[in-house]
Amino acid sequence: MWRKHFAAIFLDMDGALLDSDDHAEQVWEQWAHQRQIDHALLRPRIYSQRVQETLRQLAPRYSDDAECQRLEQALLAAVRQRRSRLRQDAAAWLAMLGETPWGVVTQAGQPRAAEQIAHSGMCPPPLVIGAEQVSCGRPDPEPYLLAASHYGLDPRDCLVIESDEAGIRAAQAAGMTVIALSYRRPRHSLQRADVVIGGWRSIILHPQPEGIVVEVIA
Numbered sequence: 182m183w184r185k186h187f188a189a190i191f192l193d194m195d196g197a198l199l200d201s202d203d204h205a206e207q208v209w210e211q212w213a214h215q216r217q218i219d220h221a222l223l224r225p226r227i228y229s230q231r232v233q234e235t236l237r238q239l240a241p242r243y244s245d246d247a248e249c250q251r252l253e254q255a256l257l258a259a260v261r262q263r264r265s266r267l268r269q270d271a272a273a274w275l276a277m278l279g280e281t282p283w284g285v286v287t288q289a290g291q292p293r294a295a296e297q298i299a300h301s302g303m304c305p306p307p308l309v310i311g312a313e314q315v316s317c318g319r320p321d322p323e324p325y326l327l328a329a330s331h332y333g334l335d336p337r338d339c340l341v342i343e344s345d346e347a348g349i350r351a352a353q354a355a356g357m358t359v360i361a362l363s364y365r366r367p368r369h370s371l372q373r374a375d376v377v378i379g380g381w382r383s384i385i386l387h388p389q390p391e392g393i394v395v396e397v398i399a
Contacts, residue, residue: 183376183397185358188338189282190393191328192306194294195228196344196365198285199301201265208255216243228365229345231288231318232256253312257293265297268364270381275304279388282332284308286324286341286348308332319347322355329355340395342384349373360384360397 195201209227213220218240226235232252236244284306287294291311298305308331315323329336341352341359345366350373352359361374362381371377376397378384387394 182399184394185340186389186392186394187340187358188334188392189284189329189332190278190340190342190395191284191286191325191352191357193341193343193345193348194285194287194289194297197342197362198268198271198303199265199297200268200364201260201297204259204263204265205256208252208259212252212255216240226347229288229319229347231312233312234318253290253293257290257296260293260296260300264300267301267303268362268381272303274381274384274386277386277388278393279386281386281388281393282307282334284310284328284331286310286328288312288318318351319345320350320354322351325352325355325357329357338392343374346370346373360395 192198205227209223210220213223222239223235232249236249289311291313294309294311308328310324310328312318315327317323325341326336329339336356339357341357342362343349343352343359344362344364349359349361349371353373359374361371361377363371363377363379368377378397383398385396385398387396
């Protein structure tokens, strides 16, 4: 059994909290087809990195601000057409947080994140760090460092729950502990995390007067 005390918890949105991969998949596939780009090259990154990073690294000729904005708007339109779904057991898990400081850290833009959160029916997070609020996205630690600084906390006292290698690397570079959920990636690709589990039911929360104790069960 794994058990540890934390001051705050930060959550990945797409892939961890929400089952929303279909939205992004269709938009990116169409975008790549129109520009004669191999979608298979983009696919490993589109769920874990900002639009800007994905295009700069894999399709630099299309990485100007206007193109990034067009693609983000297409992703937002897709979200509005189809509801994002909370992962099984995620709603009950969020209810266990109580007064614990927590937030969502996502590669999505703020409008897209707001739509997905609202449509999923989940309780509104007290903090959402989106693509526009950072100069560098995952695997850079900036998004998670910004989340910790919002609460005035030492990153070493914070837990991150992620679903992708880029997010794991970002959180660990920030000095945070990471639990990985293997919804969309095989376990062996998530081994950088401190703990790898199959779903939310394996994480038990025990709120304290200060912070929260997190327990992982098999």
